[in-house]
Amino acid sequence: MQADQSDSSIIAQPRGEYHTLFSSSDGDVVLGSKDGVLFRVHSHTLKTTSGWFRSMYSLPQRSSSPDQPLETLFVDEDSTSLEGLLKIVCGLVIPRLDSYDVIEPILHAAEKYDMPGPMSVVRALLATPPLLSDPLRLYAITCRYGWYEEAMMASRETLTLNLHSPEHRPTLQKLGTDALLNLFALHRTRREGLRHRLDDPPFVNDSGDTSCSNCRSIVDYHTWRELKYAIVMEMDGRPLGDTVCNPGLLEWPAALACWSAKCLNCDRALYDKTLTMRVIHECIDQLPTTIEPLPPPYPVPIIARSATEP
The missing domain is CATH 3.30.710 (Potassium Channel Kv1.1; Chain A)
Structure with a gap:
């Protein structure tokens, strides 16, 4: 070389x-x-x-004299x-590896000069708080070097981010195609997974005319429909979903309107607030939290044996 x-x-x-x-x-x-x-x-x-x-x-090296x-x-x-x-x-005291502006040039040099030692040191520090504070940049680094366990961890940390925000575009542009698609797929899967789950029992069906469970009169569940929309939009901007239940379901105008909605005929509450919040929380907990395990970056080479080998 x-x-x-x-x-x-x-x-x-x-x-x-x-x-x-x-x-x-x-x-x-x-x-x-x-x-x-x-x-x-x-x-x-x-x-x-x-x-x-x-x-x-x-x-071969050129000859040189001691002088x-x-x-x-x-x-x-x-x-x-x-x-x-x-x-x-x-083997000297290493610098503080707590900034991407420090570790990225070191990783680049270590990769160029084929130095696994420095790369392993940096890899061991990836889960420290200073580096976790920028999960998208962490995800980019772990995908670049094929550190799959760390990439899955980093993808989970990105769930607090809105990938469509302009501020994240420069980092996203550094990702390879597979890494980028996998990350967007994770965020979208969480949003769509919860959206579909909100249409299943025990949640009410808001797609047509339904009746009150108490007096059987026709009820319009538009307040639930509006709350579902608010939930989905919140998941789109913050796929972690931690802000859906609190403060979302406690403070959103759509949520307050939902909990106060009553049947016009019998004055019975249309929605069980406690049960609804608990089931939504359970649905969010069941969503995938990391990207799918990544395949090896390169196929494993197959070395043919010679005819004389056993």
Whole structure:
């Protein structure tokens, strides 16, 4: 594997200043960030932690003398990202990985240089509150790297979001087709699942003329129809559904009108508020909470055996 010219270049004489943590004279490799900070490290560390560097050092290297200054390999990462990456692979105190602006460049560099160690460290921290606070960005990262359990967890956290809000568009545009469709399917399935369930018993049928269960006179259940619409719209904007029962069914004008509705003939309440709220809550609890398990990103390679193998 060869270094891409856009990612790295070799300069015979170092430029810039050494990073204070990576300036040991016994280091035999000098990496330079794109903003000119130098990092002197051991080639053994790079070869054992990076598939990219291991492949590079497997190629014939030019001869050098002890008195000859080390060449500098300039890479495409800035000093902050390169520092975080090297701290992890060199066993130093790692930076605070509590921001996507910090972890995304490190993940990108770790992926490029085939460094599973830094990626595993970041993956272990994904369920921490600072990263969970932006579940859509978390979902994008977990889908990109094929971390399926974390992707399912992140999809559950997105249920508080309205995916149609313009503020989420930039993040959604970064998702692959499958990841995007799976997330929209989860949100839509919860909304439509509850909508269909509200048409089934014990809920009343509002599609035609029905009669009062007490006096059998004709009753118009328009208040229930309007409340169902309010519930569905709330689920569309916040598929988690936690705001449907409280404050929704307690404070919405459509809900108050529903609970106060009575038969014009016998003055009996048309709806049992306590039972209705309990069943709606149960229906929401039964809805799916995560995307469907994702398939592997690539097919597992099938290695043909030779005729001499058992």
